Amino acid sequence: MKYQKDGNTVFLVADKGENLFEALYKAQAELGFTGAQVKGIGALKNIEIGFFHCDEKNYDKTIIKEEKELLSLDGNFTFNEGKPFFHLHAVLGNEDYTTSGGHLFDATVAVTLEIYLQLNNLKVERKPNAEIGLNLCEL
Template sequence: MEYRRFPQGYVLRLDPGEEVVASLTKLVEQEGVDLATVSALGAANDVTIGIFDTRRKEYQSRRFRGEYEISALVGNVTRMDGAPYLHLHITIGSPATGEVHAGHLTSCTISATLELFLQVWEGQVGRKFSDTVGLNLLEF
């Protein structure tokens, strides 16, 4: 991972074999980012995404291996109990097969590159677990 800091945030590049969630978490921890938005695109070959089952209150995940374009990776960075909390969604697709998949990002290994823009916001927003919903919701 290589990155550069700008007044409004960071621009980073991931290379083949690097994992998105671990790399972004590392950057957020070492730079002390408390609140940010994420926007990225690139290519991946091993992606695990999920959807939250509101009845069972758990994620249903599925892994995709192959050559995929990342047409959108969006999300945010907050804090929960002082630790970085990433909430990321991804859309991947293959023009060769016509398949498209989207959902909550669990892991994503880069095949070619990832170009990620991390816009940092002043202040802090926390997270708190909601028994009603079963998720860690924004806490103001």
């Protein structure tokens, strides 16, 4: 993982074989930011994604081992019960030109990963919400 920073913008590149989340958390630890918007593209494999069922208050998760185009990575950086937390969603391109996606739990870079972080000074905390079944942002 390598990155360049200009003002509040960071451009991060992770290489083949790197874990997406490990790269992001390493950059956050080195840069020390408290808030960020995340956008990215690239290619991933060993992707764990999920779909949240509001009525059941749980995620259905699946692991996609094969390589997929990362058409869109979108999310944010906050703190979840005091710990650094990247909340990411992904849209994946399939070989037949269809798409799939969901909440991103884990992934390995298949070719390259290019991410823009737009940093801010907000320190948003997530706290458990019993009615929803998730840790939600408290403002």
